[in-house]
Amino acid sequence: MPATPAPELTFRPATASDVPALVELIESAYRGDASRAGWTTEADLLAGQRTDPEGVAAVVAAEGSRLLVAERDGELVACCQLEHRGEHAYFGMFAVRPTLQGGGLGKVIIAEAERIVRTEWDAREMHMTVIRQRAELIAWYERRGYVRTGRMSPFPYGDERFGVPQRDDLEFELLVKKLA
Structure with missing residues (x-):
């Protein structure tokens, strides 16, 4: 029997009505036991919340910002924040449903995010910050062309609002990718 092709992803900007589902998705990808189903968990570094409804709603409503939603068969499966900052764009709030991580969705979503900022905003670079202790996540971004800058x-x-640190040496590193 031939394999059934995976349903295609659809992308759209988030709306205010998406906020509760987005908070649940982001929390499930990064915090608590649910996050351990995927590989992006921060549960050993941070307890508490990753975000809250007010923070997500602010991103949805912000001028020059887009919270990109990825859906499969009408189900919210991933999201990321894009922020227009002149010649570069900022990429953040990236979350893929933990049970779907490791299957290539992240690559598709980041490629779409890069396409959007290149074609709609004429951004020449994509910037992001990653907790420097997240070596496996940084390595994943490096395989997608992002470069560590050493800027913390x-x-x-x-x-x-950003979580309860479980260690005292956390900091963010800026990663940058030049967009063609």
């Missing part, structure tokens, strides 16, 4: 920024210790 502090983790927002004391602001529980």
Whole structure:
């Protein structure tokens, strides 16, 4: 019997009505036991929340920002934030449903994000920040053409909107990719 092709992804900008489902997706990809089903978990580095409804709603509503939703058969399976910052764009809030991680969805989503910022915003680079202790995640981005810059920024210790750190040496590293 021939294999059934995987259903195609559809992409669209998030709306205010998507906020509860987006918060659930992002939380499930990064925090708590549910996140351990995938490989992007931060549960050993951070406890508490990854985001909240107010934060996601602010991204959805922000000028020069887009929260890109990926759906398969009408089900929300992934998202990422794109922010227009002049000649470059910022990529963040990237989440793939944990049970679907490792199957190539992330590659498709990041490629679509890069296409959007290149064609719609004429961005020449994509920037992102990643917790420097996330070696496997940084390696994944490097395989997609992102380069470590060595430029660090502090983790927002004391602001529980971003989680409760489980160690005292967390910081973010800027990764950059030149877009053709």
